[in-house]
Amino acid sequence: SRTEGRLAAVLSGALGAEDQIAVRSGGVLVRRLEHAPPVTAAAWQPRGTVLIAGGTGGLGSEVARWAAGNGADRLILVSRRGGTTDLPNAEVHACDLADRDAVAALLAEVGPIDAVVHAAGVAADVPLAAADEDHLRAVTEGKIRGAEHLDELAGDVDAFVVFSSISGVWGSAGQAAYGAANAALDALVARRRAAGRPGTAIAWGPWARVGMAADEDIAGQLRRRGLVPMDPARAVGAMAYAVGAGESAVTIADVRWPEFLPAFTAARARPLFDDLPEAATPATTGTVFATFGQRLAGLPAADRERHVADLVRTHVAAVLGHATSDAIAPGRAFKDLGFDSLTAVDLRTRLRAATGLPLPATLAFDHPSVERLAAHLLQELTGAVTAVAGPVTVAAADDDPLVIVGMGIRFPGGADTPEALWELVATGTDAIGDFPADRGWDVGRLYHPDPDHPGTSYTRQGGFLYDAAQFDAELFGISPREAVAMDPQQRLLLETSWEAFERAGIDPLSLRGEAVGVFAGANSIDYGVRAAVPEGSEGHLLTGTAGSVVSGRISYTFGLEGPAVTIDTACSSSLVALHLATQALRTGECTMALVGGVCVMSGPETFTQFSRQRGLAADGRCKPFAAAADGTGWAEGAGMLLVERLSSARAAGRRVLAVVRGTAVNQDGASNGLTAP
Known part of the structure; x- marks a missing residue:
């Protein structure tokens, strides 16, 4: 209780x-973490036979070389696969330390042991949600079971040293299992000490040139976050002093606290560090701010903007590990450039040092691109008020019609431009074709002429976008992996929105921050159920298949700050989208609006279900107003219109394609069945 x-x-x-x-x-x-006291005891001098688990690995080899030169008569280097060594008096043995019988056989073979250094381990960075049982076993078995078996079977030894990690002390991204394994080693040593037996657990920070930080890219990332990879010789020397001083558990790491702590404590408080004097860093003075602000004050307005933008791009490039700022697109969202919460705080810390401004940890999220962040910093540094996009308050006058000034389309029959659509209509081209062969449909079994036959369609034709899978992901700054997890409907609306802007004579990337609305009709959201996405893409499926993101992704991609609404009223969705867009334009919620709809049938259910209702035309073709009319024909397509007030269109010199005289919506309420026409 x-x-x-x-x-x-x-x-x-x-x-x-x-x-x-x-x-x-x-x-x-x-x-609480605190600084270890100064070492007054002599360093440990190994003697006799020293067993080094992981002795042929990066860290183990460094320990072996040190032990050979500091008193050890014989070295037993143990690894799972064995190996070779050029050290004198050293033997390499292959042994699975997770196997107790194998460890017992090894110790019986080599004879009495005078010291154990357990430096073996496997680290694999895996997000917690993906850390399944196999991953947990692979990371923990050798490290934990090996230490337990050596603890149990090695007998009385002068020293029992286990290599732990900072991941088990304060945590490391993607190393949940590895952190657990190292915490288990710390606990094992605590049990040894409680029983009066020697033991030292050393939680290591990164080593230079060996181990996980041997890769220069990883080492550079660690340095930028305040963790400096340690020289192996100095690290092994520190180990010797820790063992000689009788430490039970000690962390050995080269940490630049002023850089590490702000990033590590950005998301939430970390009381573990509260007792460190470095955690109480005095507030930044205004000296740098004054100097940087003075430099700006002496520049023309245009040069100030460029100067601040260059400053931001330079630090963004440094945080991401780029040699130059050439790869940093000013309008690209920081998230798309590769930022996470730690690098976002790193950028804040760098800019705070460069400008002296008291910038918040959320800086990169509040102003999520170089352009927007530079504009914010310029305003803070100079006091200049920049234009900020917000709700438009001027409503359209009654005599100011709403007009369509741009359009982008994708329709069956190859009608992918307005001109191609007009040609298709003018020539009477038949755009109806067979079921697509690239969507995983069992086309052979899908057709059956009997309308009552379950799971089948009594038509095998419709109007399809046979190239719906094609997409220029790079144009929109989307990775190939994310693109595969995106519903083709989202991809098509991105493309047709881009073309609607271009056909209106507008640079699609020039409207970032403007109050432009997006109203998109969509009612077939079944891609996520069917998508066979590559391994590792599951995280993108949530946004890739959400109805709300059909419109939201357009706003996000182009930086539009008007309303973003996805509408599903079945076959009338795009018309209702136009109705809502005109209302938003007239009430001043936006200055212009992308309006349209999309339909791509990822599965054949629409055909099979309407077959049961006998609602399909057998040949897949509608015959409106004709005596031969025998049902509907399903087809796909996408279309986006750009709508604005006539006065705005004339002021910008844009060509008017059509006038929207009026719109209205209603519902029939109770009628002859829910699906009655």
């Missing part, structure tokens, strides 16, 4: 922001 009360107190937040908590019989404990 006491434990239940303590657990309830912890979960209720009674301890505040604590995130490392132990519930014990003696009470509730919290954890």
Whole structure:
């Protein structure tokens, strides 16, 4: 009952922001990191036979080389696969440390051991949600079971050293399983010490040139986050002093606290570090701010904007590891450039140091591109008020009609431009064709002439976009993996929206921050159920198949800040979208609007279900107003119109394609069945 009360107190937040908590019989404990005291004891000098688990790996090889030169008579280097060594008095043995019998056989073969250094381990960065049982086993078995078996079977030794990691002390991104394995090693040593046996657990930060930070790109990322890879010789020397001083658990890492702490504590408080003097850094003075602001004050207005934009691009490139800022597109969202929460805070820290401004940790999310961030910094530095997009308050006058000034389309029969559509209509071209062969439909079994035959369609034709799978992902700054997880309807609306802007004489990328609305009709959202996306793309399916994102992605891609609405009123969706768009334009919610609809049938259910209702034309063709009319024919397509007030169109010199005289919506209410025409 006491434990239940303590657990309830912890979960209720009674301890505040604590995130490392132990519930014990003696009470509730919290954890703090503090600087180790100065070392006064002599360094450990190995003697006799030293067994090094992971002895042929990067860290193990460094330990072996040090031990060979500091008193060890014989080295037993153990790894799963064996290997070779050029060290004198060293033997390499292949042994699966997770296998107790194999460890017992190894120790029987090599004889008495005087010291153990357990430096073996496997690290694989995997997001927590993807850390399945196989991953957990692969990361923990050798490290934990190997240490347990050596603890149990090695007998009395002078030193028992386990290589732990900072991932088990304060955590590392993508290393949940690895952190758990290292925390288990710390616990094993605590048990040894409680039993009066020697043991030292060293939680290592990154080493230079060996181990996980051997890759220069990884090492560079670590440095930018305040973790400096340590020289291996210095690291092994620190290990010797830690063992000689009788440390039970110690963290050895080269940390630049002023850079590391702000990034690591940005998302939430980390009380673990509260007792470190570096956690209480004095506030930034205004000296840098004054200097940078003074430099700007002496520049012409245009040069100020360029100067601040260059500053932001330079630091963005540095945070992302680019040698130059050439790869940083000013209008590209930081998220699309590869930013996460840690790099966002790193950018904030760099810009705060460069400008002296008291910038928040959310800076890169509040102003998510170089252009927008530079404009914000310029305003803060100079006090100049820049134009900010907001709700439009001027409603259209009654005599100011709403007009269509641009359009982009995709329709069956190859009608992918307005001109091609007109040609198709004028020539009477038949755009109806067979079921598509690239969507995983079992075309052979799908057709059956009997309308009552379950799971089949009594027509095998319709109007299809046979190239619906084609998409220029790079144009829109979308990765190939995300593009595959996107509903083709989203892709088509991106393309037709781009073309609607271009055909109106507008640069599609010039409207970022403008109050442009997006109203898109869509009612077939079944791609996610059928998509066979590559491994690792599942995270994109949520946005790739959500109805709300059909319109939202257009606003996000072009930076449009008017309303973004997806409408589903079945066959009338695009017309209702136009109705809502005209209302938004007249009430001043937006200055112009992209309006349209899309339909791509990822599955054949529309055909099979209407077959049961006998609502389809057998040949897949509608015959309106004709005696031969025998049902509907299903087809696909996408179309986007650009709509604005006539006065705005004339002022910009845009060609008017059509006038929207009026719109209205209603519903028949109770009628002769829910699906009655």
